[in-house]
Amino acid sequence: MKRRNFLKGSAVLAGATVSGQLAANGTPLNSEKEIYEWRVYHFKNGGQKNKVGRFYQEALIPAMNENGVRVGAFGEYGLTDPPTVYYLLVYPSMAEYSRVKKAVWKNESFLKQATNYFEDTAESGTYSRFETYLLEAFDAIPQLRQPDEGRGLFELRTYESNNEEACQRKINMFNKEELALFDQVGLHATFFGEILAGPQMPALVYMLWFKDMEEREANWKRFVSSPEWKTMSQKPEYAHTVSVVNKEFLIPFDYSQI
Template sequence: MFVKLTSIMKRRFFVKTTILSSAASALLPRIGFTQLKPKNKTFLYYELRTYTLKDANQQSLVEDYFEKAAISALNKLGIKNVGVFTELKPSGQSMLIALIPYQSLQDFETINNRLEQDKRYITEGAAYLNAPATEPAYERINSSLLKAFKNMPGLELPPKNKRIFELRRYEHANEAAGTKKREMFNDAGEINIFKRLGFKPVFFGETIIGEARPNLIYMVTFDDMAEHDQHWKSFGADPEWKKISVIPEYANSKLISNITSTFLQPTGYSQI
């Protein structure tokens, strides 16, 4: 009787062990996948830099840096379509805004170390890189790191003809409002309306590191201010937009606490 019970217990232990082993085997690939997930290439990350400048000399230093050193070095490292812009109608000395797209967070994290190994970059950018504290190349750099929207995961380059650009930032009262506004752009079709009406959007991005969070930032482009005014007028009157905008959960009063709009013009060497 004891031998029979022992045999039964062994069989039960074997079955239980087999079941647990199978379950563990099923879970291990998932755990491994989560921990070892490769860098995500399904959408871009953008560094948006705003250089505050005090005079024309600083502007010249920063522009020379991008034109003669930074853009070519970044291109060599696989970072394409670097945009550099100045204000269309500055009230004083123009800010300079740079848009640098990255394929992954790893690229963003390692880019400075990789640039420091480029002897030509160091030489061509020396005036900017080695500017003394008594005569700095710029006053400050404000940088934001943006994550591209799922429904516009990369840059879309506008025509090369003479154009103006509008950089818009929508600030939110809280993170939930930001999530809802991104849903409005992605899932409710707001991005599609922009494209259909000819706004020629360049990018849409959620600010994941930067000032005035939570916010999203996007860039659209026009031939001139007259076309800008006409496009926004058409947007406000668009039937699809009207359908979306009257949905209570998408009301601007719930989702947007502040809008900042900056009009820009590309420099002669900008790749956007």
């Protein structure tokens, strides 16, 4: 019963809290929420990875930029083999996501630049597979925050929940309280998104950036030892919201726009 009452009032409470957070963070109020496309490419060897990298640099990223879409490109922290590569495509809105998806395949410059890649890989292939996640930005951070140029490490976290209602309560926890605490202790947010479609559901995804692993370790320690977190984590409305936490550490490629 307490949980039902909490959910009924959550929209009003979140709205009031989010407005204050957005103003404090310098994020424009009433901004349309961005849509994120997160792609995970799996390869058998590094040569295949390089072919896809050239395709993005020479053809897809320029075409996306023409349509107002930024692209982040990341590799794994460490020398993992076979390699996995990650791309983040940032769309201004759901309407733009739909428009750009169609516009790219009518872009003559893109098709010309991509011809060699398409012809070369149609028969022999490149990646063994790639996964796509479609995400909607959180109310409290409706637009991606561009990291500092000194960013050297990204942490990608996926929080799975046992059901949809639990996932919504965790999202509300971030919107109302947790994201503000992240800002205070130096857990630098890049984006937060709810998975609308993808292999892991129900779940949310967020990305943080740091200068290095040392900063990451120090700032997470500040977070877990803070009285605000200890109080927040004991609230009954946030009980049993996360069942699995997945963590991945990434580094940006030279051509990454994020």
